[in-house]
Amino acid sequence: MSTNEQVHSISTRLSLNLDGTDRTADVDPRSLLVEALRDDFGVTAPKIGCATGDCGACTSRVDGQITKTCLRLAVSAEGSQIVTTQGLAEDGQLDVVQQAFWDEQAFQCGFCLSGMIFAASELLAENPDPSDQDIRWAISGNLCRCTGYEAIVAAVRTAAVRQREIPQRG
Amino acid sequence: MITHPFVYRAPTSVAEAIEILAETPGISRVIGGGTWVVPECNRDESRPGVLVDLRRAGLGGIDVVGDVVCVGATATYSALMSSPDVARHLPLLAAMASGITGGRQIQSQGTVGGSVVAARPSSDAPAAVAALDATLVIAGPDGERRVTGTGMFPDASTSCLREGEILTRLEFAVRPAARWGYYKLKRSASSWPIATAACVLGEQPHLVLGGVSATPVHVDLGPVLARRPLTPDTIEETVRRAADSVSTPWEDELAPATYRAAVAGPVARRALEMAAHQEES
Numbered sequence: 001m002s003t004n005e006q007v008h009s010i011s012t013r014l015s016l017n018l019d020g021t022d023r024t025a026d027v028d029p030r031s032l033l034v035e036a037l038r039d040d041f042g043v044t045a046p047k048i049g050c051a052t053g054d055c056g057a058c059t060s061r062v063d064g065q066i067t068k069t070c071l072r073l074a075v076s077a078e079g080s081q082i083v084t085t086q087g088l089a090e091d092g093q094l095d096v097v098q099q100a101f102w103d104e105q106a107f108q109c110g111f112c113l114s115g116m117i118f119a120a121s122e123l124l125a126e127n128p129d130p131s132d133q134d135i136r137w138a139i140s141g142n143l144c145r146c147t148g149y150e151a152i153v154a155a156v157r158t159a160a161v162r163q164r165e166i167p168q169r170g
Numbered sequence: 171m172i173t174h175p176f177v178y179r180a181p182t183s184v185a186e187a188i189e190i191l192a193e194t195p196g197i198s199r200v201i202g203g204g205t206w207v208v209p210e211c212n213r214d215e216s217r218p219g220v221l222v223d224l225r226r227a228g229l230g231g232i233d234v235v236g237d238v239v240c241v242g243a244t245a246t247y248s249a250l251m252s253s254p255d256v257a258r259h260l261p262l263l264a265a266m267a268s269g270i271t272g273g274r275q276i277q278s279q280g281t282v283g284g285s286v287v288a289a290r291p292s293s294d295a296p297a298a299v300a301a302l303d304a305t306l307v308i309a310g311p312d313g314e315r316r317v318t319g320t321g322m323f324p325d326a327s328t329s330c331l332r333e334g335e336i337l338t339r340l341e342f343a344v345r346p347a348a349r350w351g352y353y354k355l356k357r358s359a360s361s362w363p364i365a366t367a368a369c370v371l372g373e374q375p376h377l378v379l380g381g382v383s384a385t386p387v388h389v390d391l392g393p394v395l396a397r398r399p400l401t402p403d404t405i406e407e408t409v410r411r412a413a414d415s416v417s418t419p420w421e422d423e424l425a426p427a428t429y430r431a432a433v434a435g436p437v438a439r440r441a442l443e444m445a446a447h448q449e450e451s
């Protein structure tokens with residue numbers, strides 16, 4: 001057998017670029033990526049709501065793609081570049097989507113926030129002027145149990161307007 | 171945390187993947203995108219001793235080779251949606267992909283090959299690839315083989331793959347631009363399909379229903395649609411044939427068999443009407 005195998009009982013080294021920093025941790029090779037991020041790297045922004053891919057709470061950007069990290073084995077992410085919502089602020093400044101969620105009071109408990117923020121950012125990168133229907137479809141893989149979604153849609157709308165006004169911030 | 175122990179392998183070629191499967195008969199499971207396998211293992215419903223992840227095996231590309239569009243088995247729904255070749259030659263496949271629920275995260279991770287191999291009745295890809303007359307290219311210890319038509323989907327949640335094989339790509343013949351339609355009936359914006367209809371008209375018309383039966387249902391179009399424009403009469407006749415073709419309707423938590431039998435005709439009609447509108451424009 002070749003060297004790319006990982007046996008369960010021995011913990012394995014996992015190296016990532018996480019929120020801009022190269023990091024290594026020992027993980028149980030049976031971990032889901034979200035479990036490794038939270039338990040072994042101590043980055044708790046991604047949450048575990050369902051572990052079936054339905055709720056979106058575990059969303060992070062993995063190698064450029066927004067990903068439900070409960071659907072990835074931690075060991076499959078060796079060498080990946082991962083951005084969580086904890087890594088979005090620059091110089092203490094929330095990014096345009098985060099700020100709009102804050103201003104529109106688009107979250108309460110915040111459990112769904114990782115999914116909503118990344119889904120919104122992905123939408124705005126492709127479509128700077130989305131309709132409400134576009135926004136609703138874009139966030140549809142993410143479940144919120146608190147807000148009733150209206151404030152989230154309003155926040156994405158606000159983020160779109162601000163991003164168009166100051167495109168260099170987007 | 172997955173509770174059972176497993177060995178993780180990420181082969182970098184098809185040959186290596188086949189070799190690993192041959193070394194570990196009966197205990198290995200392939201991962202395409204993993205959107206189905208990973209939660210299944212996490213729920214302890216599947217306990218493979220070896221997980222063979224195809225993410226590095228180079229099967230995610232979409233190319234046109236001569237007059238064939240080759241869609242790699244691990245091409246994601248997002249890849250189908252953004253490929254100019256798919257937009258040009260297989261717009262039905264792009265439309266199917268853009269209707270996959272679960273958000274961009276699922277569209278960027280779920281693969282068309284994974285859906286075809288999983289062969290679940292309530293899913294989108296099987297009927298769409300059947301309507302497009304796909305050829306499945308399968309690699310195994312004895313080399314490559316090809317499967318087409320109804321052979322692709324032998325039974326509910328049963329693929330045509332044998333032990334030790336992987337799906338490497340789907341091939342579609344480049345055909346003159348044809349009208350097409352796709353309709354997916356679901357309970358709410360984010361739910362899985364209860365019934366789908368995929369139609370491709372033109373020289374060799376196909377109408378395939380998904381979700382209504384254990385496997386995709388190929389509606390026998392007889393001479394009704396060949397070379398003829400869609401008119402209210404031909405649509406009516408085709409809808410009747412569609413409804414009649416569902417002999418053993420599928421039943422699951424999404425809908426009972428009687429419901430599926432009842433919606434087969436209307437779902438077919440909506441796909442045909444979509445194609446008819448393309449004809450006008």
Ligand SMILES: Cc1cc2nc3c(=O)[nH]c(=O)nc-3n(C[C@@H](O)[C@@H](O)[C@H](O)COP(=O)(O)OP(=O)(O)OC[C@H]3O[C@@H](n4cnc5c(N)ncnc54)[C@H](O)[C@@H]3O)c2cc1C
Nearest residue numbers: 053202203204205206207271272280281284285293294337
């Ligand atoms: C929230 C959510 C929403 C969804 N919505 C939809 C929807 O709207 N419509 C729909 O149809 N589906 C939906 N799905 C199901 C989705 O998982 C599949 O459509 C997806 O395409 C499966 O592909 P995968 O690559 O992730 O499969 P995997 O989990 O990797 O594999 C599925 C099966 O195929 C096997 N396999 C995979 N690739 C290969 C290969 N190349 N060769 C041999 N065997 C292989 C695996 O061993 C496994 O048995 C949804 C899933 C989630 C989590």
Ligand code: FES
Nearest residue numbers: 049050051056070
């Ligand atoms: S925890 Fe990953 S989608 Fe719910």
Ligand code: FES
Nearest residue numbers: 108112144145146
């Ligand atoms: S704010 Fe609580 S789940 Fe959305």
